[in-house]
Amino acid sequence: MNINSQSGKSEARRVIRRARALIPPLERHSAESAVVAMAKQLGLLRRGLKIAAYVPAGSEFSPWLLMLNALVCGVDVYLPKVPKRGRKLSFVRLDSTNRWKLGPQNILEPLGGEICSPRDLDIVFLPLLGFDASLARMGQGGGYYDCTFEFRRLRQSWKKPRLVGLAFDVQYFEQLPVDTWDLRLDYILTGKKIWRKP
Template sequence: MITQKSQLRRQLRQIRAAISIADRQSAAWAVTHCPQILQKLRRGKKIALYVAVGSEFSAWPLIFLALRRGCLVYLPVVPAVGRKMSFVRLNQDSVWQIGAYNIPIPFHTEHCQARNLDVVFVPLLGFDQSLARLGQGGGFYDTTFTFRRNRQSWKKPCLIGLAFESQRVGALPSEPWDLRLDAIATELAYYRPV
């Protein structure tokens, strides 16, 4: 299964990298008009987003929209050691710095535990109709949100993948620790579990 995932990651990275800049920008702005997403971005809600790296789906339009709508916006901080991320506040008081893997992160005194977030927008390499997610392979999101697997009914925070439609595949190989999403937003659709 590891070899299968590695090959799939390589293929999906190539597909994602081939998307034009214009199509990337268009897709990133398209999700800001999705009614299901707009419903989640309410004043005072704790919303986690991310700074896209490489060819990842850009979350910047959603970051700007969430801030404008009065949400409390947080960005993940990838640890130098281990896999459990923390989340740091992004607002006008934030000062940018470079974190692990050269990912820009805001420096702010306010942090939020993963359990206390309301909605988390998640990057991904691939997804399927069951909302299985194929990530970069580091296991950071899987580890950070492992507590959600133990819950039977209450699934906070809501986990929404951001992806290009071309990242959708027939079926992904899945292991017990792989993160399942509550929804996935692309430039064309908003997917929920079937």
């Protein structure tokens, strides 16, 4: 699919949500398992790393299997917490002592626990609605990830944390309209393919 205008983003979001919701459970599980193998192959689950993932909402690609494997591998896993004001996420460490509450976006968030600055994360696994071959990311439209990791756009060489999108193949678009504030990802993993920066 090709989107060539900002007004097209709204329609694309509707189309992709419908398509993503129709993915059968077996196909979802297969993609989630394959993504764990891909992440290990890329060295994204090495002991001692600090990674962030997310609690999936609706039909989003679920990173739960990835997070469980990361914890087994000795990786520190963090989950985003949406602020009451502003758009910069904070990241709370996932462990057995976490308590949970519904956040401002009606997504479960951990309460308490160690906080990690976005700049101190090694890898961030992000949800997305659409992506293209240049690894442009179309999110839900809230701008939280774009705002939180805007510091990455100012760097010429050092690109920490690495940003990794998780998606299904049906979320691919030929070309997305890109704004100056939109994130470009380092990888996108679909379970069938590892997309890398061109």
